Amino acid sequence: MSSVPAPAPAVDPGLPDLHRAVTGWYDVAARDLPWRDPDCSPWGVMVSEFMLQQTPVVRVLPVWRAWLQRWPHPADLAAASTGDAVRAWGRLGYPRRALRLHAAAVEITERHGGRVPAGHDELLALPGVGAYTAAAIAVFAFGDRQVVVDTNIRRVQARVVSGRALPSRSLTAAETRLAERLMPEDDALAVRWNQAVMELGAVVCTARSPRCEQCPVRHACAWVAAGRPEPAEAPRGQSWHGTDRQVRGAVLAVLRAGRDPVPEPHLTGPVDVATGTGLAPEPLRALDALHGLDAPQEQRRRALDGLIQDGLAVRGPAGISLPG
Structure with missing residues (x-):
């Protein structure tokens, strides 16, 4: 017995109103x-x-x-x-x-x-x-008709359609299918829709402090209708202070600040940055900031090795520099 393909999902009759509300808001409120x-x-x-x-x-x-x-x-x-x-x-x-x-x-x-x-x-x-x-x-x-799904769009979809405070941590196939279902058929309108939903998520339907009173579709929002329930998993802020990312950024800032190579011990060793480095003022200030982090030497070496491995820095006879 041959299988019969599943029918395509019907278009929600409320979609034209949703499209008009969101794109109309975007026309007057877009940055x-x-x-x-x-x-x-x-x-x-x-x-x-x-x-x-x-x-x-x-x-x-x-x-x-x-x-x-x-x-x-x-x-x-x-x-x-x-x-x-x-x-x-x-x-x-x-x-x-x-x-x-x-x-x-x-x-x-x-x-x-x-x-x-x-x-x-x-x-x-x-x-x-x-x-x-x-x-x-x-x-x-x-102006191509493509499905664009970024964090802002996912959050708007999760609240307005699915009634959830926040989307899942990573993009799911179900979210992509939902984005496809919500897309207008008209190419030009689809472009504006993508722009508008992205903007709505960026400036109104934000992760931590949504401005529901300014939302053009709050009357149709499943999350608002449900009483704005808390997320199943609270969003975690990205740590920064003391991380390898912070130290990598500080090492790279020294290299960006000047054109001459920086001796490796200045970056990874216990250098007195106030004197004796021979660096120009801008790299010296960046080096001062690096050492002001009080990052262990091992962490600074790890950060430098990571930058070299990623192609963001190179070792040369005179020291470390940005790639040529």
């Missing part, structure tokens, strides 16, 4: 961000997507502007050194993103004529571009 400008290039959108991963907009804005002014096209970045990319990344965090963006710029320059490819599969093949980033670039740079 004025440069990568949303219709004149922003696909490269500008791509840079924003790399920078915005796990990083607030307020920190990204000045770095994005400086980056696009310095490297307005992929070929401009491809011609620069990876060290320049890491240095320009500044204090955005997760600096391996700078290496991946540089590698993507090289690939775009060599294989795509210097233009960010519009196809989802071509985007997905670029270095450092995962499923979310490929979908986001396709949607926001080229």
Whole structure:
């Protein structure tokens, strides 16, 4: 007996109202961000997507502007050194993103004529571009109809549709299917819907202090209807002080602050940073900050080894520096 395919889920008759409410709110409440400008290039959108991963907009804005002014096209970045990319990344965090963006710029320059490819599969093949980033670039740079599911969208879906305070810790297949079901059929409306739900989660339906009184769909929110129950598992803040990540960042800050190599003992040994280092003022201040953490020598060595392993620093005859 042959099996019969399961019928496609019916479209919720309330979806058009939901689409109108959320996109209408977005039309009047959206933040004025440069990568949303219709004149922003696909490269500008791509840079924003790399920078915005796990990083607030307020920190990204000045770095994005400086980056696009310095490297307005992929070929401009491809011609620069990876060290320049890491240095320009500044204090955005997760600096391996700078290496991946540089590698993507090289690939775009060599294989795509210097233009960010519009196809989802071509985007997905670029270095450092995962499923979310490929979908986001396709949607926001080229108006493609793709399902974009970031943390903000997942949280809105969890509350409005599923009645849960927070989504699961990692993306599930059920969440992706729900995002697909909620998507408008019209391509242009689907782009606005993705932008609008993401914005709603970022500025209203936030994780810790949601502003339900400002929400355009609070009347239809399953979580509000249920009395806003507490999450089954409280969100955990990311620890920072004393972690390897903090020490890695402090070591990298010393390397970013100057152009000359830094002798390895200055970074990992019990150095008196006030005198005798021979460093210029800016690297010296960064070195002072590193030693001010009182991190054990073993932790500083581990941080430095990790940076070298990740390609963010190199050992040379004169010491440690950013990659060339």
